[in-house]
Amino acid sequence: MSIVTSTLGFPRIGPRRELKTALESHWAGKSGARALLDDAAGLRAAAWARQLGTGVTHIPSNDFSLYDHVLDTSVMLGVIPSLYEWCGGPVSPEIYFAMARGTRGRAGGDLPALEMTKWFDTNYHYMVPEFARGQAFALASTKAIDEFLEAKALGIHTRPVLLGPVTYLLLGKSKDEGPDPLSLLPGLLPVYAEVLKCLAGAGAEWVQIDEPCLVLDLADAQRDALAHAYKVLAAAAPDLKLLLTTYFGGLGDNLDTALGLPVAGLHLDLVRAPAQLDDVLSRAPAGLVLSLGVVDGRNVWRANLPAILDRIEPVAARLGTDRLMVGPSCSLLHVPIDLDLETALDPDLRSWLAFAVQKVGEIAILGRAIDRGRNAVADELEASAAAAMTRQASSKIHDRKVKARLDAVTPDMTRRQKPFPARRPLQRDRLALPAFPTTTIGSFPQTEEVRKARAAHAKGTLGDSDYRAFLRKETETAVRWQEDVGIDVLVHGEFERNDMVQYFGEQLSGYAFTRHGWVQSYGSRYVRPPIIFGDVSRPRPMTVEWSAYAQSLTAKPMKGMLTGPVTMLQWSFVRDDQPRERTCRQIALALRDEVIDIEKAGIPIVQIDEPAIREGLPLRRADWRAYLDWAVACFRLTACGVADATQIHTHMCYSEFNDIIDSIGAMDADVISIETARSKMELLEAFATYRYPNDIGPGVYDIHTPRCPSIDEMTALLAKAAERLAPDQIWVNPDCGLKTRKWEEVRPALVNMVEAARRMRLASR
CATH class of the missing domain: 3.20.20.210 (TIM Barrel)
Structure with a gap:
């Protein structure tokens, strides 16, 4: 059985920022919602085709967003503050973008945007979910199902991506002395269960559920919430395989929690936390599929493929290819799309780099090497090793x-001459x-x-x-x-x-x-x-x-x-x-x-x-x-x-x-x-x-x-x-x-x- 090679998410913006053009044309009133949605569909189709062309076997869907995937999750769940005057049913583009950007000049006053903050330790910003007293949840968007079917109609069988329910709640805030977000989990889970049932009915085999909260310091109540959530989700669609996805760090003291959840697969970030692999291998339950994130999804350096194979070939021999996936450490959202567009870069530097398209290609090469042996990709492995060696020795790096x-920096160079109370009057004068x-x-x-x-x-x-x-x-x-x-x-x-x-x-x-x-x-x-x-x-x-x-x-x-x-x-x-x-x-x-x-x-x-x-x-x-x-x-x-x-x-x-x-x-x-x-x-x-x-x-x-x-x-x-x-x-x-x-x-x-x-x-x- 061939090893599964996969991506966890692909950049949304288009190789030449086509999404930016479409969005800003729509916001300026130059194009309607239909034109914007058509442009978005074209970008999704191109991204799926680009990944399929490299030979990877699990391609994500629902990783695309017009603005932000956390905002998309809020819309899916009907978490829309009352000031946006949503009355149920599908959420209009006007309400969606009001939550994202605010509005100006509406009758009755302007609307502020949702709060925005950083996504974990990245420079990506997400829209903070806002919970209120009596918060209810309802399926208000079928985007995850629609985009799976959209890809299926193009002949591409995808792995839908959902932001996990516990991470979603922990990212949100309650306003005006509202409820503890985690207390909302029982009301939230039926909507997730409904989405999973719909995806199973549409023909999905795997669903990727991202729970990056598992790399954080968690309290017992939060670990208990994860256990309860996945018991409910696993029962919602028993034939659906769930890939629990973690990234940006290691599981650490949350490892037992992750390994105890009723999921078919577990993704590990082995770029940020390579040492966790041994613990996982020694404690993983029989039958659990491990997804190894070995290609850096947050940086642009070309992978040293022979060195990666040295690490994962023993894992393949131990588990078998039916229990192994190979992919990036995290979504490729955080890197540029295609190095081939960079024709003006210094040739040496260019030879050391890989963008999203090239990283997907690296993942595919690793898969072929495990399936067919290193000789099947000998030229690619040789080129990868040569790039690593020339970069390490290059005089362009070292001054x-x-x-x-x-080496000559002294502690005095990091201190002002006087403390602030003595500086302040001098500056005020x-x-x-x-x-x-x-x-x-x-x-x-x-x-x-x-x-x-x-x-x-x-x-x-x-x-x-x-x-x-x-x-x-x-x-x-x-x-x-x-x-x-x-x-x-x-x-x-x-x-x-x-x-x-x-x-x-x-x-x-x-x-x-x-x-x-x-x-x-x-x-x-x-x-x-x-x-x-x-x-x-x-x-x-x-x-x-x-x-x-x-x-x-x-x-x-x-x-x-x-x-x-x-x-x-x-x-x-x-x-x-x-x-x-x-x-x-x-x-x-x-x-x-x-x-x-x-x-x-x-x-x-x-x-x-x-x-x-x-x-x-x-x-x-x-x-x-x-x-x-x-x-x-x-x-x-x-x-x-x-x-x-x-x-x-x-x-x-x-x-x-x-x-x-x-x-x-x-x-x-x-x-x-x-x-x-x-x-x-x-x-x-x-x-x-x-x-x-x-x-x-x-x-x-x-x-x-x-x-x-x-x-x-x-x-x-x-x-x-x-x-x-x-x-x-x-x-x-x-x-x-x-x-x-x-x-x-x-x-x-x-x-x-x-x-x-x-x-x-x-x-x-």
């Missing part, structure tokens, strides 16, 4: 000067700001005109001098507008920047960039993560010119803007031949040079953004301290080369920070700005017991929705913040940068923000 500088000072996070709208100019410059049809003149004009316009509306600390708008990581990475040694390596962050927001392939250094200043030019236009203080070292690391595909900590320290040293040069140019404030610091937190609490120690040290290594009168800001968004607030304080930034508007200042609950020592800007404007918050709404948020913070600690700012918004949305929102700050000043006198 002796960088290594020597890193220099900046002369009012109470509740206003600022923005950094970027202003990147209009179509800005994007066209950048594209024309990249193509060579707009010369350097003309492009610089254009950027100077945009910068001056933004500075003058900020002065006019009364913002206190200005930014230059970042019109010269393509992306907050890419812009810096393109100017650092050791980084490489793709042209089509897009990965979904949320909805239609895609990023092209850079590839850190070698030792990192800064050949020349990166941002000083634009910050200095902006400061020359105004007497108000200007912020210099940088992306911090942890975020530069987390939002990149990182080399895997040395510890991540070492790579991060290299980045920190390069950015430290930039911070010092910004200060020398006369800029009084430097903002070092670290939105990914929470994202990098290990999933197991026992591993937190080691990570937080080096992450905080890297931030401080970046920030601590300046004088005490220079104010250091940092920004973080869309993550839960309450449980690491002491480490956030240890970063010793003079001012931190965080997302709090969408969560209604929920993140400030940490300050009920923790006295944050420095200044803080709790965001009052949720920029990931087109709606404009009112003055009263912002003032109420600030008043709520003042219940937890001293008034002289509070800054006033949006939740995040304004790059993705339109000027017609931004202008009234920031005018309202300035007025809200003015009201707070009056109220505090």
Whole structure:
């Protein structure tokens, strides 16, 4: 019997971002719902065909989403808050996208979007399920069944994917003193059972149920919930084989729970947690199929196939091929689609890489090697081994000067000269700001005109001098507008920047960039993560010119803007031949040079953004301290080369920070700005017991929705913040940068923000 080779999920966006085009055309009113759904069907069909063509045998369905798979699960279950006015039956695209993005200008008022946060320790964002008192569940979407049948009609028998019921509940939140989410499990399971029965009736043989919660620290009640859930689900469709899928870590102390569930198969992430295989093999019940995630689904490096075969061939001999599956560590959602599109990459670097299509091909090669022997794929194995050897020895990776500088770092380089209480009066004297000072996070709208100019410059049809003149004009316009509306600390708008990581990475040694390596962050927001392939250094200043030019236009203080070292690391595909900590320290040293040069140019404030610091937190609490120690040290290594009168800001968004607030304080930034508007200042609950020592800007404007918050709404948020913070600690700012918004949305929102700050000043006198 041939071994099963499989994928757990495939990128949704299309090789050339076709989904983004379709979504934004629909949102702009240029195309209807039917056209959007037709485009989506075409993308699904192409993805299935692409995977089928490689020879893998289990291809997923229901891994596609118009926005987010967690939101899709909420819609499937009828978990739709009352404010969206759903009256039962199929959920319309209007309600679906209102939950995802909010609405603007509806009769009766705007609708906010659901809260959004990071998916485990990735840069993918999911829409947080919102549970209410008396929460009921009903099958409101048959998407999982429809897409299975859609593939079947094309002659492709797929393995449907569902987000597991326990993970789904643990990802959600109850509002307004609603129920404990886990208590909702009995009402939830009948809907899952109905879906499984429908899939069995449609002809499905296997269903993949993702329970990544099994790699977290779980309480006994949560383990009991898993046992109860799978007893119900296994009984719902007895002939259906369930593949329990875990990823992003090892099972650890949840292993007995996982092995005790009545499922046909268990998937293991053997990239993140290779050591767990021996324990599983020694304790797995007879007949359990093991799915080995041996190809990295979260990074772009080509697999060393002979080395992987050395590990899994003994497993195949022990279990037999009928009890074995081979696949990626997790869904390939987190990597770009096709390396073949990258014709401009350095040939050596290109030979070291594999994107989603190539990873599926690697999985198929492993399957053929196990089925037919290594000789059947000898050429492929030889090429894989040769790429691994040339990468390891390449002079393009190693820089002796960088290594020597890193080894020379001293503890004093990670400390400011004076503590914050002594720095604060020096900075206040220099900046002369009012109470509740206003600022923005950094970027202003990147209009179509800005994007066209950048594209024309990249193509060579707009010369350097003309492009610089254009950027100077945009910068001056933004500075003058900020002065006019009364913002206190200005930014230059970042019109010269393509992306907050890419812009810096393109100017650092050791980084490489793709042209089509897009990965979904949320909805239609895609990023092209850079590839850190070698030792990192800064050949020349990166941002000083634009910050200095902006400061020359105004007497108000200007912020210099940088992306911090942890975020530069987390939002990149990182080399895997040395510890991540070492790579991060290299980045920190390069950015430290930039911070010092910004200060020398006369800029009084430097903002070092670290939105990914929470994202990098290990999933197991026992591993937190080691990570937080080096992450905080890297931030401080970046920030601590300046004088005490220079104010250091940092920004973080869309993550839960309450449980690491002491480490956030240890970063010793003079001012931190965080997302709090969408969560209604929920993140400030940490300050009920923790006295944050420095200044803080709790965001009052949720920029990931087109709606404009009112003055009263912002003032109420600030008043709520003042219940937890001293008034002289509070800054006033949006939740995040304004790059993705339109000027017609931004202008009234920031005018309202300035007025809200003015009201707070009056109220505090």
